Amino acid sequence: MGKIIELKKVNKWFDKFQVLKDIDLDVAPQEKIVICGPSGSGKSTLIRCINRLEEHQEGNIIVDGTELAENTKNIEKIRAEVGMVFQQFNLFPHLSILDNCTLAPIWVKKLPKKEAEELAMKNLTRVQIDDQALKFPGQLSGGQQQRAAIARALCMEPKIMLFDEPTSALDPEMIKEVLDVMVDLAKGGMTMIVVTHEMGFAKEVADCMIFMDEGKIVEKAKTKEFFENPKSDRTKLFLSQIL
C-alpha cells in the first residue's frame, strides 16, 4: 500500500522544551488513525505539523508526495488538500454558514460561485445542517457549529482530514451528533487522523491506534490489539483510567 503521509524522525521544540521526539509515522490512503494520550503529550502538535500550522525543526514530513519545508507555495497547496477541524470550531463569525463554506473554494480553488454554493449545500446536507445555511455561526449550537466546520473543510474536497479534539468543547449531548458525522465520513473512505478521547468512536472506526506520551509515540497498534492487549504499562495505565 502507498503512503499518503510519511513522517520520518520528526523533532520539534518550543524554545528549549522538546514537544515531539523522533516521530515516525506512515499513513496509507483511506486509513483511519486515532491518536490518544494525556494532555501535553504532543498529539495536537503532531497533527498541526502535518498541515504546517506548526513548523518542525528536524526530520521530514511528506504529505501526498510533497515535502513540507520553507517553500510557501507548496504549503498552501498541501493545506488545500488537508482539511482540519479544530476544538474551538473557528468558524468565521462575520460570514453566514454558507459563506463560510464557499469562501475558500471560490478564492483558493477558483470555483465559480454557483458551483461552490452547490458543493456547500451538498456538504451541509451531508452533516445535516442545510436548513441553517443562511444563519451566522453565533446563532448555532456548539454541535451545529462543529458540523458546519466539518462541512467547511469538506468543501475543499480534501484527501486527508485532521481532527484536533473535535468534541472536547461540546456539551455531552452534542458530542454524538458530531461523532455520527465523523463515522459517516470514515465509512465514505476518507483518510482521517483524529485526536480524541472518545474511545467508543475509536473502536468503531479506527484502523490503528496511537498512544503518545511526553512527545513520543509509546505504542502503535491495530485497534483491536490496542484495546485488548496493550503492550506498554503506560498505555495500560492510561486505558484503565479512561475506559
Place this chain on the structure above:
Amino acid sequence: MNLIAKPSKENIKTYVPIGFSLVSLSILDVFANAFFNLNLMAFLPSQLSYLLPLILGFIGFYLIRIEFSGVRSLDILNKNINSNNFNAVLTLFTIFIIIKSIPPMLDWFILEANFVGNSKDDCTGDGACWVFIKVWFNRFMYGLYPNAEQWRINTAFLILFTVVGVSFFVAERLKKYFILFLVFVFPFLGIKLISGGSFGLEYVESAAWGGLSLTFIISAFAILFCFPIGVILALGRRSSLPAIKYISIGFIELWRGVPLITVLFMSAVMFPMFLPDGTFIDKLIRVLIAITLFEAAYMAEVVRGGLQALPKGQYEAAKSLGMGYWRMNALIILPQALKLVIPGIANTLLALVKDTPLIFVVGLMELAGMIGLAKTNPKWLGMAMEGYVFAGLVFWIICYAMSRYSQNLEKKLSTER
C-alpha cells in the same frame, strides 16, 4: 422630620399632590424670574427669597419620594432623578441652571440678534451680529475662489452628494460600482473640475481655495488615503519579516511623536529646500500628504488593536483552508478586525476633520481660517464670537453626522444576535 409621617403608600394621596405643587412652585418661581424678571417671593427677606425655590423643591421632592409606590411614572421619576436627598438637590440645580440660561442664550442668538443689513453699523441690537456671517458667507464657503467660477465647486459637490445619495437606494449588487466610482474616479474628476486648467476651464491656483469647501476637500482626501495606508502599516507592524516590521514601527512612531503643526510647517517650509531646483509641488498637495501620513500612523495603531483582538484560531482556520497571507487578511482577518474598531476609526477620522483648521499655519484658509481672516478685517472687528460660534456649529454638524454614520454602520455589520 418626625412631625410628619414618612412618605409611604398610605399617605400617597395627600403627599404626592402637595409634593408636586411645591416642586412646580419652585420651578415656576425660577422661570418667572428668568423669563420675566419677576420675583414672586419679593415679600420675603432677600436671602430667603433666593433660597426659597431650592427649599420648596427639596421638600416637594422629599414628599414624592415613595418607594414602590405602584405608580409606574412616579417610580421611574424617583429612580432616575430623585433617589435620595443629594440627587434631589442636584436635580433642582440642573433644572434651575437650564431655565436660567435659556433667556440670555435666546436673546443673544435670536431675540436681540441682528439679521438685516450689510455692515457692522447695522448691528444695533445687543445680541449676535449675524450680518457678519451673511455678508461673509460666500468667503466662508469658497475662500478666495473667484465668484464667477464657484459653480465648479458647487457642481463637484452636487455630483458627490447625488452619487452618495443614489447609492443608498440602488440594488446591493450595483453598490460596488458606486463605491469604486467614489473612491477611484470621483476624487480626481472633482479635483480637476475645481482646479481647472484644461477642458476650457480657467486655472484656479490652490492658494485661492478655501472655506468650508477646502475643509471638505482636505478631509475627504486625507480620509481616503490615510485609511489604506494605516491598514498596510498595521499589517506591516505585525509582519514576521523584520525589515517590514521595523520600517512600519519606525514610521508609526516617528509620525505619532511629532505634533501636526510641526509636520505642517515642515511640509510647507523645509520640504521644498530638499527638492532639486526647479521642481515644485503644490502647497496644498504637500499639506495633504503631511496630514494623510500623520493620520495614517494613528489609524495604523487603531487597526492593530483590532488585529490583536482576533483569536489565533481565525488565522489558523484561514490557513488550514489553503489561504495565503493576502487572502487570509483580506477575507477573514481585516473584515472582522475593522468591524471591531469602527469606534476607534471614527474617532481618528473625526479628529482629522477637526485638525484641518491647523493648515492656517501654512497660509491655507479653510472655514475656521477664513473666519479668522474676516474678523481681523477693520470693518468687522469684534465679530470673533459670531464667527467661532458659526464655525463650531458647522464642525459639530459634520462630526455628528459622521458619528451617527459610524454607529449605523456598526449596527448594520453586527452579526451577533
